[in-house]
Amino acid sequence: MRYVLKRLAYMAMLLVFVSMTSFIIIQLPPGDYLTLYIRQLEASGQRVDQSEIESLKRQYGLDKPIYAQYGKWVSGMVRGDFGRSLQWNRPVSELIGERLLLTIVMNLGAVLFTYLIAIAIGTYSATRQYSLGDYFFTLLGFIGLAVPGFLFALVLMVFFQNTFGMSVGGLFSPAYVEAPWSWGKFVDLLKHLPIPVIIMGTAGAAGLIRVMRGSLLDELSKQYVVTARTKGVGEMKLLFKYPVRVAINPVLSTIGWVLPGLISGGAIVAIVLNLPTIGPLLYRALLSQDMYLAGTLLLLLCVLTLVGTFISDLLLCWLDPRIRMEEGGA
Amino acid sequence: MKSALAIAFVVLLLGFLTVNGGLINWRSVPKDLEAEHPIPAGPYVDDPVSGRHFNLSAWHERPVAKIQTFTEPPMLLERVRCGELPPLAERLPDEPLVMVPWEQIGRHGGQLRYTEFTVGYDHYLRHFNMAALLEQKPEPGVAVCFQWLEAQPQPGVLEAWEQNEDATQFTLRIRRGLKWSDGKPVTTEDVRFFFEDVLYNKEVLPVPPRWARWGGELAKFERIDRYAFRVTFAQPYGLFPQFLTSRHWSALMLPSHFLKRYHKKYTPIENLRPLMQRYSYTDDNWGSFYTSIGGVGLTAGAFVPEKMPPNATYPSLDPWVHVRQPNPGDYILERNPYYYKVDPKGQQLPYIDGISRRFVSNIQIQNLKILSGETDVQFQFIRLSDVPLFRRGARRGNYHVMLLPAWQDYMLIYPINCATSDPVVRKVLGDVRFRRALSLGLNRAEIREAMFLGMGEPAQIAPLPTSTWYREDFPEAYADYDPERACRILDEMGMRYDPYGQYRLTPDGEKFTLRIDFYDVSPTSEPGAEMAKAYWEELGIRIRVQQTDTSRFWAMQGSNDNQVTVWWGDGSTIGAESFISGFLMTNEWKLWFDTKGASGTEPPDWAKEVDRLRVQVFSSPDPKVRKKAGIRIFEILSQQLYTIGTVAETPVPFIYSRNLRNLSVAEKWKIYHVQVGEAAEQWFFKSEEK
């Protein structure tokens, strides 16, 4: 118990430190939010008058020094106000809130997909080691890891649009974008999910396949399996009754790390595919130095990472008594 | 090990066969694509009045069928019937403005869809929703907003305008009975509010816009009656009516009945505090708060609905008004029931019922949506290099790709800072012979092939043939590709090669490196810089290309560190800050002119003459004087070459749905692509039967 409390206190301190660092990092590039804004105007031929620049600077509070901006942000956080996004001109909490659900849905789908194919291919690979099928499926799993996500996404999009005539880019077709939730909208969402889920799922699967295969191989060479086999237990039952469940343990113990990934995962794919999720939001915020939005997002991700590692460590503790004893001793 | 080698060999062999062995056919020449140019059809295609605006009374003086009644758009019929809206005759001003369509009379209906990937700004609405104070007719060489020096003003929001003899006083009259989009009348009170409570208000506009400071003092306002007012300048401003053709109505009048709610002179600041706090403004920042909602320019509430307080609609005079924003970055607009324009048949404009903007995150998604036919019009950020892709998919996506002249005229120019801070480089760049050599060293034909798909005319920076300032020798000045002559000029200057025979030294024998700075303001910036480097290095000049970002770029300009830069250029306008007469890139001279010699470096005589001529162009009320001055400016430029041009009249793709009418004739007339966007109110969707 004391361990938990100590850990929590330490996490809080870390968060403060992280918030300061991320704020500084966001402001590091030369210029500020206006830089990108003005450049967009100039690219279309609009020379921005000096008077307008000054006025915009004051509008966005960019004429104040950085510690004042930071102070404003932190003091607002206590009240639940995470600042206003400069480019969207709306409260940060609103912006993040709208996208949170879809982000989690999409990433959850990808994670499930990942675990599913990892366990499936890992099991197949362990049982039919060195066979042609083993090589084939392993290769397939690894291709997903090797192909850069953004390239894969673009190629898939073009392919889907040309072959199936689907409307790509985004999670909904134009007809359903504005419509309220309905069965049709849900089906439309399902039609758009395959691309991001496939790309993200295959990318993450390779590592898990290895782990799964390794641990299952360990299990299968154990005594009890040999005994069961000689006693005539069927292959399938033999496999799933016990060994697979045990082998899954190391795979599942990494589940704590999944938590931050639920929000920030698949950022690159989402940028390419124009998905209304957190990843592109963060990317745009970082590029345009929209400091409150970017800072809040980074902070949120840190929180999730810390919570995730915490859960992961707890799980590990719980699963493996050796570590528990060691922690208690140390 | 052996099997691994074998497999590796097989893999390599397969790779080779695929790429170079003919397993894949890489080339696919489009064979069955005929040119699918739409043929503009309609009675107004060849009519000289097409696209022009007339006050109703002026229209009826012409030999045309008189308009007996005005036709209500079907979308509003229901609202009129149940009394929500007054009938059309009451909504229109006393003298509606008749706009002659570009091709034919249209029909009401439809929703215009487009995609954008900019947040907080929209590159399309600023053209679609541009109800100008005065209108100008579409013709080559003229583009509202950017190139208006040769515009011929016609009535717009303002019914009539007069100027006194020396062009210091302008009497302007607002259309009688003109109403804001919420039904309230437009009067000189709105103009007074603009001048006294916004323009002169230091909190709102600490630095007033340039046009209002013409002559060094703020323009004066005088109310004559409910609809007429007078504007007085300290210096003659002969081009003021032309200037008004490029201005949105918000440049002179604001919906005072709405904005007074946010102005602390009319609403006590205590009442404003809750709203201000919601957007994190403190009391002493009220000016910024007000400006974000009711300010002047393209970044305020009229154009950016995200800046509006919740449930408040900005009353406007534009053809369409913002209705809602369903998702962040998406806009839905609907017709303005009080819009003041009608077509020659009496139908109230705009034809199209609504506009829908869809936000996408990058240009690839935009391109995919164009290809799939999900958009009706796209003409910003369409790159010339994408034209083959779009033209191939035109039939399937049900759109046309027009190639219209770019309003920039010159998509790639190299402005030179003749007074750069580095003394070694300054000596070299300051010598006109060096600049001429640079110009002669550019292979414009090759640039045209590589960057502009072989389109456009290799030329020095000059007015277009349609401009009144055009003279044949302007585009030809030092525009040949003649590296031998360039080398001879450099030899004559005394720039010998260094001992290794690699690069030239200055006439004084010093080593120097010429720097090309750019940021990717357009797709041509980077390749333009690279190609210039390659060409000029062949002349023996050592070049360093430096990419930067926009704030650094302008910081360098401000501190006089820039040397040669890459930009797009206005060929025939000399807008107040352009490169031709404003010496935008030579900040030292610009400062000298702006402060009348107090700071900056004194420019050479020819530059002083250019600035003098520039002032003449703007202030003189006599078009002949302006023309002479303009021609003389380009004479000087073609000799002094302080900005080097490459290829003129490169086109820009304009993509629009095959169902849209009243814009395809732009290709025939050679209208600038943004100008086409300005006439969106007379676009219409053809009916299903045709």
Next chain:
Amino acid sequence: MSWFGKKPDAEAEQSAQERYYFATQWQLMWRKLRRHKLAMLGLVLLAGIYFVAIFAEFFSTMDVQKRHTGFVYSPPQRVRFVDAEARFHLRPFVYGWRTSRHPYTFELCYEEDTSKRFPIKFFTSGEEYKFWGLIPCRWRLLGVDEPGYLFIFGTDKLGRDMYSRVLTAARVSLSIGLVGVALSFILGCVLGGISGYYGGRIDTLIQRIIEFLLSIPTLPLWMALAAAVPKEWPPLKVYMAITVLLSIVGWCGLARVVRGKLISMREEDFVLAARVSGAPDGRIIRRHLLPGFLSYLIVSLTLAIPAMILGETALSFLGLGLRPPVVSWGVLLSTAQDVKVVVLYPWVLLPGAFVVVTVLAFNFLGDGLRDAADPYR
């Protein structure tokens, strides 16, 4: 077994056993690795790619920045042995292109021009280049005589030869992986070693720093830091900055692992013995502790390299990271990230194939190494 017939069985058995017992750890690993087919394949491929990357200028056909504006977006030339008149040539050749601009789509259309035949010569002496920017040289593996041209992988939007660019880019991409991993390794070992061996306050401090760095999610951290790299830095400086960036996450994980192993191993008897006999700490770490898990380190490093290569491509795609005129696979792919390239000019995507093959090869090798280093099987 051997070329000269089989030895008598008992003797063969005994010598095999001897070989097994007397072999060093590394020899054992190597023998096990040899049996893993995929790992061997990966090793062969990687050796090949690295060799080509080191001698990139020799293997390419022309200068990387040379533009051929008459041949923008030209497809790969087909290597033939039989010409249009059905004559067989021993020396392979390519045909030149006849270009025409399509009147409607304005693209350059390429047709093979059978009147221009360019035989491919080996070990040609062409334009001078500087090997690694230092040694002037003229030799290249392949080439055609002037005025011919050889575009093995076609050209890009400015008419630059894709083949030469891909090979030169390999140098940058692969070295980023190596340099980054080397940085991770050094930092990770040093810091993890100190932390694990000495324990106490230093340990806590280093642990906190590691946790801090690990608590910021990777991609946003990269994005944020890479966005801060000023655009005017010279390419080399940007390259170093990007490498440091990419290795940050690497060394944290490694340091943790090293520390963990050291903690568990420092109480072992042999360490106590070494300390008692007066060996200095550094020697203890280096000679006694480190070899114990060096194999594990090597495996994780091998698997970290492809992650860095992919990270570099991701950063270039986002517009942060390396930029033209530097050529790396990431830069090439980010300029190829375009609908018109995917649809009309797919050969510009060939760097992607190289990335895939390299990453796969590293992964196979890493798998094999891990299996080989595992003493339990």
